[in-house]
Amino acid sequence: MIELRRISAPFEQDGACLQCHFTFAGQGDPRHVHWGHLRALNEGQIDPGGAYRLGPHQDVDILTLVLDGTMRASVAERPDVILKTGDFHLARTGVGVASLRWAGRARFVQLWLLSEEEGGRPESVFHHCQRHHESGRLVILASGFTEDAPEDKDEGIEDEPLPLACNARIMQAWLAAGQSTAYETAPDRLLYVAILSGALQINDVLVKQGVAIQGGLGIKILARDDANFLLVDTSPR
Numbered sequence: 001m002i003e004l005r006r007i008s009a010p011f012e013q014d015g016a017c018l019q020c021h022f023t024f025a026g027q028g029d030p031r032h033v034h035w036g037h038l039r040a041l042n043e044g045q046i047d048p049g050g051a052y053r054l055g056p057h058q059d060v061d062i063l064t065l066v067l068d069g070t071m072r073a074s075v076a077e078r079p080d081v082i083l084k085t086g087d088f089h090l091a092r093t094g095v096g097v098a099s100l101r102w103a104g105r106a107r108f109v110q111l112w113l114l115s116e117e118e119g120g121r122p123e124s125v126f127h128h129c130q131r132h133h134e135s136g137r138l139v140i141l142a143s144g145f146t147e148d149a150p151e152d153k154d155e156g157i158e159d160e161p162l163p164l165a166c167n168a169r170i171m172q173a174w175l176a177a178g179q180s181t182a183y184e185t186a187p188d189r190l191l192y193v194a195i196l197s198g199a200l201q202i203n204d205v206l207v208k209q210g211v212a213i214q215g216g217l218g219i220k221i222l223a224r225d226d227a228n229f230l231l232v233d234t235s236p237r
Contacts, residue, residue, distance in 0.1 A: 003211065004207065004209075005029075005210035005211060006209055006210070007019045007021055007209045007210060013025045015046065016046050016050070017044060017045045017047075019044075021194055022034060024040050036234030036236050036237055037113045037114045037234045038192055039113065041110075041230075041232075042110045042111075043067075043108075043109050043196070044110060046102065046104060046106050048105040051101055052101070053099065053100070053101050055098075056097065058093050058094065058096035058118075059114065061090060062091040065086075066087050066108050068107040070084050073101075073102050073126070074099075075122070076097040078122070078123075081124065084128070087129050088141055088142075088162070089124070090126065092122055092125075093122055094115075096122070109196060111232065113164060113165075115165040117165070120165055127141075127162065135174045135175065136173075136176070136181065138172070140169060141170045144164035168234040170230065170232050173221075175221070175222075176226055177227075178223060180220065182220045183233075186216065189233055190214050190235070191214070191231065192234070193229055194230045197227060197228045198223060198224070198225040199227060201223075202222075
């Protein structure tokens with residue numbers, strides 16, 4: 001099954017202007033609360049001098065990808081991290097963090113994934129952009145799949161996917177118009193594609209915003225325009 005999804009109208013929330021793929025802060029389609037472990041997928045904008053603030057959270061992984069600009073990510077008592085265009089940051093809330101904050105002028109996308117198990121030590125980890133603008137293939141940004149972890153933890157630090165606390169994988173790809181790629185998964189998996197720019201044709205369906213996919217489909221992705229998109233592979237909950 002392939003179900004087209006529409007992103008919400010822009011709304012102000014906690015210091016940021018957001019648009020959401022799932023219901024969030026009372027906005028978006030109430031029928032779409034989560035997709036497997038994917039609880040939220042929001043595109044956002046922080047104005048100069050502004051900040052996006054969240055209160056206490058636990059048992060959720062929050063991945064932030066900077067699309068344009070610079071922001072400072074702050075997770076409770078952990079050191080602040082400066083993120084620039086293309087950088088991505090993972091806040092693992094685990095047993096709980098008192099606050100989260102992203103400040104600066106930036107356009108970003110943020111994904112919330114529900115943890116597989118309760119508890120765990122909170123973490124704040126990030127990667128600077130290196131190879132993630134390579135065109136034509138899917139790059140794994142974060143993963144809870146054991147097979148995605150590098151064999152040697154001391155090598156390839158910038159290429160190592162950030163560690164998720166659930167059985168999910170977050171990928172990004174840039175395709176030039178006319179380029180294509182494909183992705184295969186297990187029959188019981190759920191996929192979600194969020195288009196950040198451009199348009200895609202997925203298994204003969206034209207997609208301009210988002211699409212939820214289930215039923216063990218292998219998908220073929222063709223860029224109708226130059227496209228930047230995210231693909232999430234998650235187990236059901």
